Amino acid sequence: MNRRNAETAHKSLTGKILTSLRKVFRSTRETEQGPPASPSILQEVARCRETLAALELHMRTLEMEVKEIREASQLFDKAFRVAGFAGDYIEFGVYRGDSFVQAYLASRRVVEEFLSGRWNHAFGDPETAKRGFEKAWNAMRFVAFDSFQGMPQPKGLDALSPVFPKGSYACTEEEFLANVKEHGVPEQKIVTVPGFFSGTLSQDTAQRLSLRHVSVVHIDSDLYESARLALEFCTPFFRDGTVIVFDEWYQFAGNPALGERRAFDEWTHAHPEWIATPFQKEGAFRNSFVLTSTLTGRTGVEPELSKHPAFFDGEEPLGGGWYYLRLKTNTVFGYYSYATFPWLYHLDLGYVYFIASEANDGAYIYDASLQQWFYTDPSSFPALYNFSAGAWYWYEPDKNNPEHYTRSPRWFVNLTTGTWIHSP
Numbered sequence: 001m002n003r004r005n006a007e008t009a010h011k012s013l014t015g016k017i018l019t020s021l022r023k024v025f026r027s028t029r030e031t032e033q034g035p036p037a038s039p040s041i042l043q044e045v046a047r048c049r050e051t052l053a054a055l056e057l058h059m060r061t062l063e064m065e066v067k068e069i070r071e072a073s074q075l076f077d078k079a080f081r082v083a084g085f086a087g088d089y090i091e092f093g094v095y096r097g098d099s100f101v102q103a104y105l106a107s108r109r110v111v112e113e114f115l116s117g118r119w120n121h122a123f124g125d126p127e128t129a130k131r132g133f134e135k136a137w138n139a140m141r142f143v144a145f146d147s148f149q150g151m152p153q154p155k156g157l158d159a160l161s162p163v164f165p166k167g168s169y170a171c172t173e174e175e176f177l178a179n180v181k182e183h184g185v186p187e188q189k190i191v192t193v194p195g196f197f198s199g200t201l202s203q204d205t206a207q208r209l210s211l212r213h214v215s216v217v218h219i220d221s222d223l224y225e226s227a228r229l230a231l232e233f234c235t236p237f238f239r240d241g242t243v244i245v246f247d248e249w250y251q252f253a254g255n256p257a258l259g260e261r262r263a264f265d266e267w268t269h270a271h272p273e274w275i276a277t278p279f280q281k282e283g284a285f286r287n288s289f290v291l292t293s294t295l296t297g298r299t300g301v302e303p304e305l306s307k308h309p310a311f312f313d314g315e316e317p318l319g320g321g322w323y324y325l326r327l328k329t330n331t332v333f334g335y336y337s338y339a340t341f342p343w344l345y346h347l348d349l350g351y352v353y354f355i356a357s358e359a360n361d362g363a364y365i366y367d368a369s370l371q372q373w374f375y376t377d378p379s380s381f382p383a384l385y386n387f388s389a390g391a392w393y394w395y396e397p398d399k400n401n402p403e404h405y406t407r408s409p410r411w412f413v414n415l416t417t418g419t420w421i422h423s424p
Contacts, residue, residue: 075282076106079216079243085136087213092230093221094144095169097180104185111137143191148173158223161252201233207320213239220247227263236337236345242291249287273343309356311363327378348405391416
């Protein structure tokens, strides 16, 4: 029951009580100088007492619901203490906004404690630390991704155990916004991205939102496919200390081959540049992890390249840490981010470790998924020399999109044997 419905019910019950009380008082006045109260008056008193009891029960229930929304989650409180505020809070699958409210209120408690001096683990000058903390908090946004039409049609793995049928957990964007505002989330902190994830979790969305870093991610999308898309969308914006919360980790009887668990397992195997440390559990289904880069110096600030590799000459900055490159041969290299350099996140290739070569402005590339080393240069790409195979591989372009190459899976052809190879 949301606050607006509760207030309506409250007014209705209050009106009944007042009407009953008026009748009782009027009847009492009429009988003050007459015989003892009639059976009708006694019945009215009994009805009044029943109504009062119903109101008290209703108000206790309402108070418990509000308290549950505001205080139920200690996990978010701990998450913000670990992650801090260098980045945004992003939630995938918000429904009515209960956990969204929990996250906002938890973050506000943490920042208020820090600024008041009740909880201060800062090093150096405390006042300087407080100013930096407050600046980061003021810049933090709470981003809500949801179709606002309910769950999509389950497909593939998600159709094997139809716990979440199409259309379940539907709540309009207007209802969501009304709910979270009524529980104290200020409008200027809220960003909504309506639509199914297959259409909204894109580079265009990241650029439009000017995403740079993510502090806390809450994946409450339930389904494997939705969680997979959410993780890949956020990957370029993770930093040391980012906390990922999974709301339905133990759904599907805890089966690790389904749902959010499978999506995260695949993600960790595809991204060895990140260590996921188990963090906090909460309730029957919720679990969380803290991310740490296998690289050093990942403090949430985009690193500067000591010497810009010539391979990237001519690149076009797109904002939000993203670049686009068309090589000097006019061949498309594609979209990428330096956020974890010398690991390079390429939108199609995925994560690759990049070592510049002086010869031909080339590069040695370690592919995190294949776990193999390649060499390429601006004159050769999309051909890459595979040192393990001792042969050149051709990275197949996406025939439906000339600005991209194949992905999920990626397709390569061994130019020596003519064999096709695919990988995640």
